[in-house]
Amino acid sequence: xQRWLLRYARLWLNAAEARAELVVGRWAVRLLVGLAVGVAxxxxxxxxxxxxxxxxxxxxxxxxxxxxVAAVWLLVGVGTAYVxxxxxxxxxxxxEAAYRLRLARAGLRLxxxxxxxxxxxxxxxxxxxxxxxxxxxxxxxxSLIKKWLPFL
Numbered sequence: 001x002q003r004w005l006l007r008y009a010r011l012w013l014n015a016a017e018a019r020a021e022l023v024v025g026r027w028a029v030r031l032l033v034g035l036a037v038g039v040a041x042x043x044x045x046x047x048x049x050x051x052x053x054x055x056x057x058x059x060x061x062x063x064x065x066x067x068x069v070a071a072v073w074l075l076v077g078v079g080t081a082y083v084x085x086x087x088x089x090x091x092x093x094x095x096e097a098a099y100r101l102r103l104a105r106a107g108l109r110l111x112x113x114x115x116x117x118x119x120x121x122x123x124x125x126x127x128x129x130x131x132x133x134x135x136x137x138x139x140x141x142x143s144l145i146k147k148w149l150p151f152l
Contacts, residue, residue, distance in 0.1 A: 040077030
């Protein structure tokens with residue numbers, strides 16, 4: 001019984017650790033991707049604003065150059081949104097954490113299936129005391145009926 005309990009505790013701790021690592025890793029990936037995309041889009045908006053401010057002369061000048069650079073930064077933001085999560089998932093090794101969580105949960109499920117049904121520790125005591133308890137309850141019920149019957 002103690003070996004089973006230790007194995008169960010170890011699997012439960014492995015599952016909890018993998019789950020925490022997965023949750024924190026996913027949160028960090030979302031935060032970093034959001035920051036990177038936000039910076040890229042912010043720079044693109046600043047450059048586009050500068051291009052519109054500088055657009056008073058010919059089309060092929062500073063405004064066109066700033067507009068192209070803004071478009072490049074916007075593409076960098078879009079590329080970051082698609083590529084960076086995959087890179088960060090590999091860097092934080094989130095696939096391994098998900099696999100460890102799956103293994104730990106499967107091990108817990110197998111241990112719970114193999115566990116024999118537990119008997120209540122008071123079952124023999126309850127069975128031994130049942131006739132006495134039944135007679136006591138019958139006496140109490142009869143006395144209550146005799147006591148309250150005249151008032152009904």
